Structure formats: C-alpha cells, structure tokens
Amino acid sequence: MLMDFFLSLTERLYSEKHEWVEIDGKLGTIGITDYAQEALGDVVYVQLPDIGAEFAKDDEVGAVESVKAASEVYTPLSGTIREVNTKLEEKPGLINKACYTDGWLFKLEYSKPDEIKSLMNEGAYQEYVKKAKDS
Template sequence: MSFAITFSRSKVWKLNVNKLCKVMSNRYSVQNPAFITKQIRHASDRRYSDKHEWLALDSTQKVGTVGISKYAEEALGDVVYVQLPDVDQQFAQNDEVGAVESVKAASEIFTPVSGRIVEINDKLEDKPGLVNSSCYESGWLFRIELSQKEELDQLMDEESYQTFLKSIREE
C-alpha cells in the first residue's frame, strides 16, 4: 500500500506505508514518547500485579516498563510526589521500591518482577501529575531488566485484571 504526502506546495512524495512506519518508529522510538513501541501502548500487552502495578515488556522481552494502573491512580487522587528506586538496584518480585504521595494518601510502589532497575522516569520529579494524566504512557515509573522471566506467569493479563477489579468493587 502506498500513499502520497505533500511536504510543500510543489513536492508530493509517494511512500510505502510499511517503510514509512519502520523509518518513523526507528527514528523516533527513543527520542519521541509518541512512538513508544506497541508493547507498551496496547492494553493487551500489559500485565498487572494484585498491588495494581502494570508491566509492559519491550520488543526484546527482557526489559519491562512499570507503572501504576488507572484504578490505583484514581484511588490516590492528585499525585504530588513520586519516590523512585535508584538505577542499578536489584529487587526481588513484590519488593517495595518507592512510594507515590497524593493529596489523599501515600502508597508504596512494588516491583511486579525481579530484576535490576535500568531507568527511572526523571520527568516525574518535576511533574508528578503525569501519573494522573497519563499513567500508561508518560507517567510510567521505572524500567526493569527481568532476572526471572517465569514470574510473568504470576501476573494478570488485562481481562484477568478487570475481573480482579470487579471482585474488589463488590466487596
């Protein structure tokens, strides 16, 4: 499939859709958060813990991005401070790694899998409200290199997590 893009009034380029997507994703995947890989954006690719953290694996399946779920974000209210772990720290599954403070309450952050922290979301230091406005995209918390991939089997997929939330609301 091809289509035309007009970059100026005089020049029209015909582009192959697949090539364009590949070029755009390669060029912007790191620099531009709007092009973060499908694995992070698509709900069906996320896994959830019973403590309301989510994890989305990158394309290598070795590093996961972690954040708090929409349910947790809404329960907390307006986030005013986020304490994140240090890069290169090692954690076991379900270890406390930080905290989120809001106008309503404070809540611990737990890691849904074991591994080494490889990156934290520095933007949250100045803009903790990103957790509220974009908990699955710009408001992610940290990235972790998995040390025990089999722990993924203990996490819930989107459908199981929604069922889990229904059971909580009914109590």
C-alpha cells in the first residue's frame, strides 16, 4: 500500500488551470500543460516568480505571453519557490517544444501535502480537457 502511494507521486498531476506538477520528495516541478501551450501558440515571453516567494494554492505566480495571447500562471500547490527555469528567459519557446521536460517553469517546496490529493491524474485530466473542448 505504501509503495502504491509513492508510485502515484512519481506520475505527473494536473490542475484545472492547466498546470502540471511532478512531485519529488518535498519539491514539485511545475509547468503548463501541452493543452495550454497549444492554446497559447508560440510563446515569446515568460514571467517567472521570485525565488523565496511564498504562495497559496491557485495564487497567480507569473505569466506566459505568446504571439496571440497572454495567460497567467498559477501554482497548483501552496509553498515556497525554490528554483526557476532561467533557460526560459532566453528561450521561452522551450515551453512549446518540450513543456513537460525542458520547458518547466519553477520548483516549489510545497507546504500542504494534502493539496496533492486535489490534483488530477493523467486520465482525469484528459477527460477534463475533452469536456472543455466539447463545450
């Protein structure tokens, strides 16, 4: 049973605001989903949060701007920013090319582990996106 819990934490989890998070110990690596980057189009600028800043779940922490739109970025978990992806300052298009790997946005030391339970797994997120597209 305990092993199942740890296995579930290695998978990518998703928020309703189209952010993803991968949990590694007390850190969550966070970015925007493929659905979100596709909707935005070619990303030209990324505003990242300050290292050391503290946020509550669903707080606005930055922004992603593309040639056709701008979108706020929200944190799917409460906690403190520990690292930001500085590569995005020079190459914001990494979000379009590899949103789940090189295009991550920030790493957060989460402070409320129970919030992880409110996030969707891959299957639930795909259903959520499907319903959004159908409506």
